[in-house]
Amino acid sequence: MTVVLTGPQYVLPHVGGVLRELKVRGPVAVVTAGWQERETDPGLVPDLGVPTVNLTLHSRAEDVFAKDKDFGAAYKERQTRLRMMQDFYRVRLDHARDAARAISVRHVDAVLLAEERKASVDAVRNLDRDHLERCAAVNATFEAKWPFTERESVTRHKKELAALIQPTDALLIAGGHVAVLLNRLKLFDLLALVGNRTLIAWSAGAMTLCELVVLFHENPPHGQGGAELLDRGLGVVKGVAVLPSPRLRLRLDDPINVGNFAMRFEPLACVTLDHGARLVAKRGKVVSGAVTQRLMPDGTIQRGWP
Amino acid sequence: MSGGRAIDTFLAGPHTPDAQNAFLSAHSFPIVEGSHITFIFKGAADAVHLKHWVYGLPSSQTLAKVDGLDLWHLTLGVPAKSRIEYKLEVVRGGKGEWMEDPLNPNRARDPFGANSVAHGEGYETPDWIERDPEARTGLVDEVMLDSKTFGRRTFGLYLPARYRRSRRYPLLVVHDGHDYQKYARLQVILDNLIHRLEIPDIVVCMTSSPDRLVEYANDERHARFLTEDLVPHLEKTLPLEARPQGRCLMGASFGAVAALAAAWRRPGFYGRLLLQSGSFAFADIGARNHRGPLFDPIVRFVNDLRADPIAVSEKVFISCGTYESLIYENRSLAPVLEGTGMDVRYVESRDGHNWENWRDRLREGLSWLFPGPLLLVYE
16 A cells, blocks of 8 residues: 655645556545545645545534434544543653753753763653553543444444445545544544555645644644644554654754754654655655755754655 | 944045945845834935834934934834834925935835834734735625614625625624724724635624714713624624624724723624724822813723723723833723723734734734634635
8 A cells, every 4th residue: 555644735745746657547435534524625635636525524423423422422522532642742741841841951961861862851741651551541431332344333334434435446534633533533534444555644634644643733822832642543654753844843953953853753754744745654664755844853954755 | 332333434435425325225224123213314404304104112213323424213122022113304404304215115005105114123913914815805895874873874884705694704894894994904804814714604793983083982872882783783694693702893992992992892792803003091099080072982981891891791801012102002992891800902013003013913813813724724
């Protein structure tokens, strides 16, 4: 299976060009669930030059929740719990970052400072690991109690989705709200329906296909900003964490910050996806890229990864 | 101590037209050097004065003439990150003429015209006030309302670029909204902050009053107009959240008084307030203060509020320039409001009572009152 991960499409759309390069004539299936109730709005997907069919995952999920009320209520309860856990995890991260900063400005031996820096990063990695494990436990408990892939309210849509996907040559996943998007993709186990078709995803869509979904913003109007994990992604592309819109969101001119970011998510490669950027993966492994930048553990930026 | 400033180097050299021309072509004006700004005027005059609105400094300061040349200069000590609006008064034949600084291209416009602007060291014009070509443009329309309170009123209505009726939006009501648009780039800033996901999609109502000094000064009719005419009309006709957390009143100067007074008269209805350089005059004794009769209703209001402060809203953002005479009033108000249990954020800037000061604080204020989905949305 070929997977192409790209950056934002609203300024320099190039997904149509990718389709042409891959000789995909269409039709192609499209997921725009990250835009929630606006998923069928015109303009969310650039002109592709091939016929498209929108899978309307967001409205299908809303239909499931409305018709299967017990399941819908349980699902929303789980989401509320996960949101609260995310908030508490963020509180812990803020304190860990404050501690790291307080230590980093001490005037001590450089070797000791480097060791302490690594310890600070490890402390954050522990919080990340703990958060992922606890999210996984909540999800496992929920899925054991509510095996939704077998629920009639879900399987009915899955059948329709399978029929819609059947004549298509590729699946496109647009950006938007990454948590909403990831949840809808999981709810309908969409990738199982796609088979070996080509996958092309941008921004939030690209994030969902990686092993970890890293949320990040280092230039917020308030607070210090930073990165946090949302959850495990769908893991279609291994070994990389993608970072869309880096110019707005990352402080790439700060080598310490770049190094900490990269070390925190090792062994994943942290790679930016700006306008026009592209990563191509085959059998789960990234084999080529364009207009990408990789954040390196030594604080440098490697242009053009891999 | 001069510290080797450009003007001192020039003064120490020959006072010739050639030296003057070389000096003028070698610098941009005013000359900013560390914590000092040197203002220069070139031309024949009997006297030249710097006229500014920095509270705490004499509002008129005389430029010195360079011997043998029609060149005038004045150096002021100015703290870092200051922003100063000013004019020059050129006196000829006993008559003074106020003018913008001919050597300085930086201007700030306001309803009275324009002023020259000096940026102290470290001041940076925010990048988010310039139109971001990637940002989608919202729609502004002029809308009429036949209100019970004031009869027909028109207001500007901003709808975000991707507005649609199936969503629910918070509502921001901006006093003197048309001026915010003209002089503080409100629409560009809204487009940019929404694009950056720093604030959510938001509907903004830009009001203006034909009699603001009366209506904004704690007038029950204004509170009624907002709360019983305007906001209900908007909530009926637009997909708004229609809850306190989704209603914000904003204003500057008398507009800030209008916002706080309306919230005070209808406690709990407005969950967000953005108050910029509010004219919150009060008296520690008596019912008047030095600002004159226009402020009398405000003094009564702020005195009452200070005597019996209550939580009228949930989150209140207050900003004021340290070069404003109102800094004392705003500094005094912040702890009073905070003491009621409201979540208050108070910020100061080294600026005066002007539209660009208010413009520069909009990102911090709006994004604190209405945080956007920065971490979760990736287009």
